[in-house]
Amino acid sequence: MTSAPSDAPRRPVLLTVDDDPGVSRAIARDLRRQYGEDYRVVRAESGSEALEALRELASRGESVAVLLADQRMPGMSGVEFLEQAMDLFPRARRVLLTAYADTDAAITAINTVDLDHYLLKPWSPPEELLYPVVEELLATWRASGDAPVDIIRVIGHRWSARSHEVREFLARNGVPYQWIGADDPDGARLLEACGAAATDVPVVLTPGGEPMVSPSVTELADRVGLPTNPATDFYDVVIVGGGPAGLGAAVYAASEGLRTVIVERQATGGQAGQSSRIENYLGFPDGVSGAALTDRARRQAVRFGAEIVTTREVVGLEVVGARRGVRFADGSCLQAHCLVLATGVQYRLLGADGVEQFVGNGVYYGAALTEAADCSGEVVYVVGGANSAGQAAVYLSRFAARVVLVVRAESLVSSMSHYLIEQIAGIDTIEVRTRTAVSGAGGDGHLERVTLRNLDSGELTESPASHLFVFIGAQPLTEWMDGVLSRDERGFVLAGADLMHEGRRPDGWEPKRDPWPLETSVPGIFAAGDVRSTSVKRVASAVGEGALAVTLVHQYLERL
Template identity: 65%
Template sequence: MTAIEPRSTKPVLMTVDDDPGVSRAVARDLRRRYGQDHRIVRAESGRDALDALRELTLRGEPVAAILADYRMPEMNGIEFLEQAMDIAPHARRALLTAYADTDAAIQAINLVDVDHYLLKPWDPPEEKLYPVVDALVETWRAVGQRPIDEIRVVGHRWSAECFSARDFLARNSVPYRYYSIDEPEGARLLEAAGAGPDDVPVLITTDGTALRSPTDAQIAAACGLTTDPVSDFYDLIVIGGGPAGLGSAVYGASEGLRTVLVERHATGGQAGQSSRIENYLGFPDGVSGAQLTDRARRQAAKFGAEVLTARDVVGLEARGSARVVRFGDGSEIAAHSVVLATGVSYRSLEAPGVADLTGRGVFYGSAATEAPACRGEDVYIVGGANSAGQAAVFFAKHAATVTLVVRGPSLEASMSSYLIKQIETIDNITVRTGCQVVEAHGDDHLQSVTLRQGETTESVKAGSMFVFIGAAPRTEWLDGFVQRDERGFIPTGPDLVVEGKRPPGWTLDRDPYHLEASVPGVFVAGDVRADSVKRVASAVGEGAMAVTLVHRYLAEQ
């Protein structure tokens, strides 16, 4: 049994390793760096560690982080962390593993939401151990072990408006609890709010305020998300909160620019909806889009960037040296420079019945909020790129069957090989190539789809369908201001100089910079840029590079 000292208010760092020498060494290194502000608890077996966690929980002591060895008798590190999550759900988790166990550990980590893994030996700790623990502690402090104030959402599963509200809350990391109007508690809350079935969704805030069929902007305001800018003039306005926009916001604010990021729905973009991104540099065990987005958003805020949510940008114009952004409500803000990082949206599936059932069984993107409701159902994923593959792997953990409907002849042309291999190992995923959805059927929700594969057409039962078919930029609001190509993407830099001639209306005695649009001081990063590489890493890189070019532009003014 692990000995627990008298009750302390210091957050606990726990280390679990069956090798006494290793256990003492980890505790020693942790104590040297963190002992003043944290209490170090060590255990030499998973069972002892679970007992210690239960005692700490009963005494109300916060557990900030747990470092567990992967290879232990009776209970390995993954098995231990699975049970530890139930006892100390707020604690951050890391796995200690030998080099020989790395592949097995990475595969197993997919089963548990582990933040990091560490290779043994970790000498020197200043380079290998402490940066990991610093990240664990920082993340824990951002969430802490405070009671979570949840917004209550009352609605109906097959209401598109209810899905939209829950999706908005989830993608903005706002805790909420959902109640169906068909359940006694949901009916009670609906009555208490003085609302009826036609008013759903009904959101009940932590102070008891009831909102009937609220807009995204009303939800954002009720949740404490920032919707109004502090100033009316900035050095840099970033439009779009995906990886490219977040990259620009982080680098702009960290380099001293007064920076504001404006997002229409929720930060993260398409990447924020990915269940697990496994080929992003620095995350060998993968990271969910939500985790990556949350870290980037907190990083931007740390450096002083403002993040405005649920603000619809409808116009951009030049007034002298200022670049003015107009919002849908008629208000506006201005800046010396702008980065357009609006990304792309999934194309609509043009088949009879799909539009009527969107939000009621048919969804665009991964819609992770629907995963629990898919348990035992037959789920269809439409698309053959990485986002569709990631969704298939994610929903396979919940659904009875997952069918990947791919229009092309194979996955190899559009999906990363690591993801193809992963899909091949999952028994309840079926891949149908040369196949397409030609119709969706259902009364108040999706019930079946019609598939066409070659000359064969068949109708199959479907509980939910998630669509990932290509991408289209939302740039109509820029028409007449910056050049766009025939598909709506924005060309930049050298692509704007044709036969030695700069774009019409160009006012500077130089060619546009590499990421600069046809209007000086307006830069483009990420998927919305013409001929960009559609990867998270390249989007972040372009966001950072755009800020470097912003500095160069500002120096000219």
């Protein structure tokens, strides 16, 4: 542990704890450089060492302004350290250091230790990623006295589909919140204070204490500061969909000076943003969570000047002369010179008896990482044989007593990456059942059991289950393009060479050239990522297509 001499002035302390000596020295160095004149920086390399330092500081009557703790430390995690540190210095602001954005860990920490912020490592440059965070926390510490830092609180029932929807929306948009059960004493007290009944959940309490009873996602987005309306009605390029392809297009378009807006129905990231760990993406040898990758891409696009508009559903396309537009559900229209359609895909419905009545209260399409902590000690089922299902099974095995991966095929080899198959084989609590399908689900108010069918023998087996996560292939959301764009028999958008028929251009094609790659049957409208017919369903491919789409947008604009 490093500290100042005993005769040094009693300046408030900034304490850091990280078991990596290099990281520990680096953050202490950066903090001293910026705050050394007014604060004393103390560093430790284990939770126990840091607690000893805090006890010594408390015995001398000194004050601690900020605690920064690494989450993944042997012996004592960052959350465990901060929980104990609260007893010694309850006023100190608390920061969790994480290697990657881990929404679940951050939300757990918020509930456990009233976390103020989680900080990604590395934080280079500190002028952009470290100092603004610390400045805000120091200002709060100086001004608030013993008052806690207000955050959004969500009061609801574990098995409430609407409560799940609100939690998932906040988590996927990177909005920290505190979850409080409506049946808990604190939850009951808060519901009574705001005049709501237990049947009114979810109830969202804003930082100012104003209650929102069962808010829509649009109302919620407005209240937490997520933009829901574009700044103007005309852009160089409108990007529909905020997954990897849409974010990739936004970064390149905005960085090259194009007036750019992303229109997203729920949250940026798409299916990739829900992935617990992506390990085959170039440049991340240790893997990266979908939330972390999405957050970096979103911040990068915004830094270059792209707008991101959330909770807006596009219901139609408009082509008037040289203008291309999208029509929203409320009847308004947003126009541009060019459109990039990056709407991705959604998981197909399971179709088994009784499943749909439990969607949001035991059955989830996609990862639903907000539910992972509730799987502790439970038996959960994951349906699907591709990478997304495998990643979910690996992640859920950290919480659940047992994870059953249900696969229709004879093996995982044809649909899942080799590295993921090897991981699953090495986890004792994951069971893979091949040639098996879910044929039914049951329960009283929430999922309690599933019925499995052996596809070879037809034998049915009923088993207890608290959670069922479904990843069974993809279908595009392209019905709103009907009558304007050409699509294949499955609904994916045809583009580029896929539009050509025996060397002939598509009917109604006006330019005296063949369609460019990614260009749809309407010139100036491009399709990128999973929504495009014959695309490679990989994150890296989607990002690349988003970048290529912007190159084609430039070519198109030059010809206007």
